[in-house]
Amino acid sequence: MSANDDQKIREFINRLVAMSPQPPPFPEEVIVTTPKKTSRVNPILIFAGAAALVLIGAAIPILLSGGGTGPAGTTLPVVTQTTLTPGTTAPATVPPTTTPAETTTTPEVVSVPQPVVVFLVQTPDNSYTGNPALVPFATSVPSSGGSSDAMFSSLVRDALQLLTNPDLVPPPGFETSIPAGVAVLDVRMADLTSTPTLLVDMNDEFLKGAGGLLADVTMLNQLVYTATQFGAAKVLFTVNGQAIEAYGTEGIVLTDPVGREDYLDQLNSIIITEPVILGGDELPRVSGLANVFEATVSLQIVEQDGTVTFEDFTTATCGTGCWGEFTFTLDTPPLTSSSLIRVFWNSAQDGSASDVVTIPASQFEGGGWDLLPASS
Amino acid sequence: MGMITATGVMDNEQIYRDYSSELTRYATGLVGPFDAADVVTDACLKAFSSKSWHDVMNHRAYLYRTVLTVATDHHRSTLTRRVREMKTAGPEAAAPQEIDVDVLAAVNRLSMQQRAVVLLTYWADLPVETVADRMGISTGAVKRHLARARKRLQEWLS
Numbered sequence: 279m280s281a282n283d284d285q286k287i288r289e290f291i292n293r294l295v296a297m298s299p300q301p302p303p304f305p306e307e308v309i310v311t312t313p314k315k316t317s318r319v320n321p322i323l324i325f326a327g328a329a330a331l332v333l334i335g336a337a338i339p340i341l342l343s344g345g346g347t348g349p350a351g352t353t354l355p356v357v358t359q360t361t362l363t364p365g366t367t368a369p370a371t372v373p374p375t376t377t378p379a380e381t382t383t384t385p386e387v388v389s390v391p392q393p394v395v396v397f398l399v400q401t402p403d404n405s406y407t408g409n410p411a412l413v414p415f416a417t418s419v420p421s422s423g424g425s426s427d428a429m430f431s432s433l434v435r436d437a438l439q440l441l442t443n444p445d446l447v448p449p450p451g452f453e454t455s456i457p458a459g460v461a462v463l464d465v466r467m468a469d470l471t472s473t474p475t476l477l478v479d480m481n482d483e484f485l486k487g488a489g490g491l492l493a494d495v496t497m498l499n500q501l502v503y504t505a506t507q508f509g510a511a512k513v514l515f516t517v518n519g520q521a522i523e524a525y526g527t528e529g530i531v532l533t534d535p536v537g538r539e540d541y542l543d544q545l546n547s548i549i550i551t552e553p554v555i556l557g558g559d560e561l562p563r564v565s566g567l568a569n570v571f572e573a574t575v576s577l578q579i580v581e582q583d584g585t586v587t588f589e590d591f592t593t594a595t596c597g598t599g600c601w602g603e604f605t606f607t608l609d610t611p612p613l614t615s616s617s618l619i620r621v622f623w624n625s626a627q628d629g630s631a632s633d634v635v636t637i638p639a640s641q642f643e644g645g646g647w648d649l650l651p652a653s654s
Numbered sequence: 655m656g657m658i659t660a661t662g663v664m665d666n667e668q669i670y671r672d673y674s675s676e677l678t679r680y681a682t683g684l685v686g687p688f689d690a691a692d693v694v695t696d697a698c699l700k701a702f703s704s705k706s707w708h709d710v711m712n713h714r715a716y717l718y719r720t721v722l723t724v725a726t727d728h729h730r731s732t733l734t735r736r737v738r739e740m741k742t743a744g745p746e747a748a749a750p751q752e753i754d755v756d757v758l759a760a761v762n763r764l765s766m767q768q769r770a771v772v773l774l775t776y777w778a779d780l781p782v783e784t785v786a787d788r789m790g791i792s793t794g795a796v797k798r799h800l801a802r803a804r805k806r807l808q809e810w811l812s
Contacts, residue, residue, distance in 0.1 A: 284776075286811045287804065291683065291776045293757045298682040301674035302691040304667050305699055509723075595765050595802055603765050 391418040393646060394437040395553055397503040398452040399496055402546045403634040404622075410496050411546035411635045412503055413452065416553040416646040434476060434505055435465035441504050446649050451636065455496040459483040465505070468514060468535075475512045475535050476505050479519055487526025494526030495544040502536050503551075512537045542567070542601055547633045548575065548621055554608075556639060562613060564606040564637070570623035573597020575604045576631070578620040579613060579639075587617070613639055666702050669713050674698075677721055683773040684725040684766060686758050697721040718774075718788050726766045760810040768803035771796055 394417060399410040419436035440446065444458040461481040468475040478501065487494040505513045512535030516522060525532045542549075550566040568575045573596060579588035588608075596602030606621075613619075622634040674694060681690035681697075697720040701707055710716045761769060767789070774785040782800075786793045 283804070283808055283811070287772065287807050288776045290757065290760065290807065290811060291773060293754055294683050294761055295679045295773075295777055297687040297753060297757075298679040299687050299691055301678040302695045304670045304674075305695050305702075595768065596798060600798070 391420055392433055392436075393418050394433060394440070395504065395507045396437055396441045396649065397500050398448050398454055399500065400452050400635060402548075403636070404630060404632050405546065406632060407547070409492070409544055409546050410455070411633070412499060412549045412551075413635065413637060414503075414507075414550060414553045415449070415452075415649065416555065417649050418646050430508065431465045431467060434478075434508065434510075435462060437504050437507070438462040438465065438478065438501060440649060441500060443650060448649070449638065449647060451638075455488045455493050455500060457483070457486075457488055457497075460497075463518070467510075473512055473535070474510045475514055476510045477514050477516060478505055479516045482517060484515070485517055485522065485525055487528075487530075489527065491526070491528040491530075492544065494528065494530055495541050498525075498530065498536065499538075499541050499545060502540075503538055506538055539601075542569070546635065548623065548635050550621065550635060550637065554619060554637060554639060556613065556615070562608045562639075564608065564619060564621060566604060566621065567601050568594045568597065568604050568623065569599070569601045570594065570597055570633070571626045573602050573604075574623060576622050576624060577606050578622075579608075580618045580620055581614075582616050582618070588613075615639065666698075669717075670698060673714055673717055677717055679777075680718060680773060681721050681725060683761070683777065684722065684769050686761075687753065693721060693725050697724040700724060715788050719790055722766070722770050722789060760807065763806050763810065764803050765799075767791075767795075768799045768806070771799040772803045772807070775800060 395414045396417060397412045397414050400413050401408075402411045417440065419433070419440055439462050441454065442456050442460050442462055446454060448454055459481075460483045462478060463481055464477075464479040466477050468477045488497040501515075502513050514535040515525070515532050522532055524530060547570050548566060548568045550564065552563070552565040554562050554564055556562050564577060566575075573594040574591055575594055576591045577589070578586050580586050590606060592604050592606055594602030594604040617639040619637040619639055620631070620634055621637070622631040624630070625632045677694050677697070678690050681693040684690075685693055697717065700723075701710075701713075701717055701720045707716075764772065770789055771785060774780045774788060775782075780788065782793050782796050786796045789796070
């Protein structure tokens, strides 16, 4: 790195920063008018701004009429149910539809499907370590809203309860490490540290683990990745409201909060962290973490008959012994609902595709993957 | 609550006046000029409403970190789309401030962490230790991000 290169980068950065707009005005109105609310809003909740607007929009008329604070004779709007398209980490913005209602009508609490992601497991092809790969699945859960704090906790709780639902049917080729009987009792935000932390309360079955060290860790990873999909950094597990020391068959210590990075090395060298969304406003993307030779991650689009219709590779932000982020933006390939997306790295020994994760593209189309049978 | 809140708002207003310009420039480096104002607004709301805000000793560092968190959480793919739109629409569709699409396309090749490290190093002229503190990561991670960012930018600049 020469001084000349440094100078070039400095000039580049100055050109970048020179495009800065004027600072936005001080957000005074929000702070002054809702002091209690803003003081309680957890820092990670801004993710849900769009969805929160929908639900808070639903709550306002309810409070106005139910609380008796609205002027007599006022015609209150009723918010009708709105279906949201599941997103990746931030729900899509869909304004509520309002219609006039009779003064005597008592608005009902609205249950709006909210997009969430659950992480399932795949055994990779040609795996070097035998460790499982995590793959996120976009789906939706009903949510009845409430305060933004409550809505956030309930969304995470619903996602975890879906993941631990004994009736859950993983898509073909995928499975869950979580045994039937393990249940999530409650989820709430912790005010313990400056790191955004979720308290996840489990039932007694959780302590038994999943039947082996690797299965135990995989179960932990599934729960942690699903719980932290909206940005919380750590998860502190409790059982029946009590702190726990260890968990599982081998006694994994759980006295401290667990983050996504804590058990990365017990996973496949390539994991997918965001669902691939087809048919949205943006081009489909495949994003994840990899710890692979020379940080080079490869991707193929494969049709059902085995024809490879697209190939590409990218460089993760770190590799050969460290984990890095990678992203493919699929702007040119003919990606269809029958396509399979294969993500892998090429062995330095023989060039073969290694630790291959295969994602069926169709599963993320439309309203997300239906992980529960219709009858349940 | 009213008096405390009023005082808090006045303090926050002063803090905002002191740092909003540089935070907006920082956010521009992270997410581009189109969404920088939204990121700064979200970050300030997030910081001001945090329970730990009144205990924060270094408001500037805290706000920088919050801007990075908000930028990472909410705008991962926005710049990609914006650059594509700009390239499609042509220069006549540019925003009031002059938009350098090539520069945005180049910075879009960096991860959010890499952008933050490069900005804090080359624009804010901070040493590695301060960059690490402001981002809440280790100095080793800062060096790693910086090395990779330099490599990627060199490819573009050469």
